Amino acid sequence: MDDVLRRAPLFAALDDEQAAELRASMTETTLPRGEALFHEGDPGDRLYVIVEGKVKLHRASADGRESMLQVVGPGDMIGELALFDPGPRSASATALTEVKLLGLGHGDLQPWLGARPEVAMALLRAISRRLRRTNDVMSDLVFADVPGRVAKALLDLSRRFGVQSEEGIHVVHDLTQEELAQLVGASRETVNKALADFAQRGWLRLEARAVILLDVERLARRSR
Structure with a gap:
C-alpha cells in the first residue's frame, strides 16, 4: 500500500514520517464493483486516493445519456x-x-496545506494535469475520427494498466x-x-474486458 500511496501527488512531497502521519488521518473505504462512491451534484469536501482497483468518472446528460471522463486506478486521486x-x-x-480507497476531508488537510506549501503545489500540479487532459479530450472530440479516438484511448489505458x-x-x-464507447x-x-478493423489488421486482439495490443506503433500512428 505504501508504494501505491507514494505515487499519489498528495504524498509525493512528504518524507516517510510525514507520509505516515497523513496516512493515519485518512479513513479507508471499500466498494464492490458497480457501487457509486459519489454522484454528480453531491456535496463534496473529501479527496480519495485509490489503493486497489479501478474507478470510472462519468457524467450524465439531461436526457440520461452517459459520458465517461476517465478511468483511474491505484495511486490516482479523486475529488481533489x-x-x-x-x-x-x-x-x-x-x-x-x-475498490479500496483512502479518504481525507477538507478540514483535515487544511493544516497540511498551510504548513507545507509543497503539498498544495503538488495538488495543484495534479489538477493542472487533469485540466490539460480534459482539453485534449475536447479537442479530440472535435478534430479526431472515432477510430483515432479508439486507438488513443487504448494506448492511454495501456500506459496506466498495461x-x-x-x-x-x-x-x-x-x-x-458500452463503457468503452462512452x-x-x-x-x-x-x-x-473500429476495434474489429484493428483486430483484422493484426494490431490487437480482443478479450473480455481486456485487449492485447500487438502493434503499438501502428496504433500510435492511427491515434494522431
Whole structure:
C-alpha cells in the first residue's frame, strides 16, 4: 500500500514520517464493483486516493445519456477539487472493480496545506494535469475520427494498466463495450467496428474486458 500511496501527488512531497502521519488521518473505504462512491451534484469536501482497483468518472446528460471522463486506478486521486473549493461534485465516481480507497476531508488537510506549501503545489500540479487532459479530450472530440479516438484511448489505458507479455501489452481495462464507447464519445456500434478493423489488421486482439495490443506503433500512428 505504501508504494501505491507514494505515487499519489498528495504524498509525493512528504518524507516517510510525514507520509505516515497523513496516512493515519485518512479513513479507508471499500466498494464492490458497480457501487457509486459519489454522484454528480453531491456535496463534496473529501479527496480519495485509490489503493486497489479501478474507478470510472462519468457524467450524465439531461436526457440520461452517459459520458465517461476517465478511468483511474491505484495511486490516482479523486475529488481533489473539493479540497480547494468544496461544492457539488462535478462528476460521478463508480467502481469498475472491487475498490479500496483512502479518504481525507477538507478540514483535515487544511493544516497540511498551510504548513507545507509543497503539498498544495503538488495538488495543484495534479489538477493542472487533469485540466490539460480534459482539453485534449475536447479537442479530440472535435478534430479526431472515432477510430483515432479508439486507438488513443487504448494506448492511454495501456500506459496506466498495461502489462508487457510475450505477445504484446495486455491491458485489463474492466470496461464493457458500452463503457468503452462512452469513454471514446461514440456509439457502441461505431467503436466495435473500429476495434474489429484493428483486430483484422493484426494490431490487437480482443478479450473480455481486456485487449492485447500487438502493434503499438501502428496504433500510435492511427491515434494522431
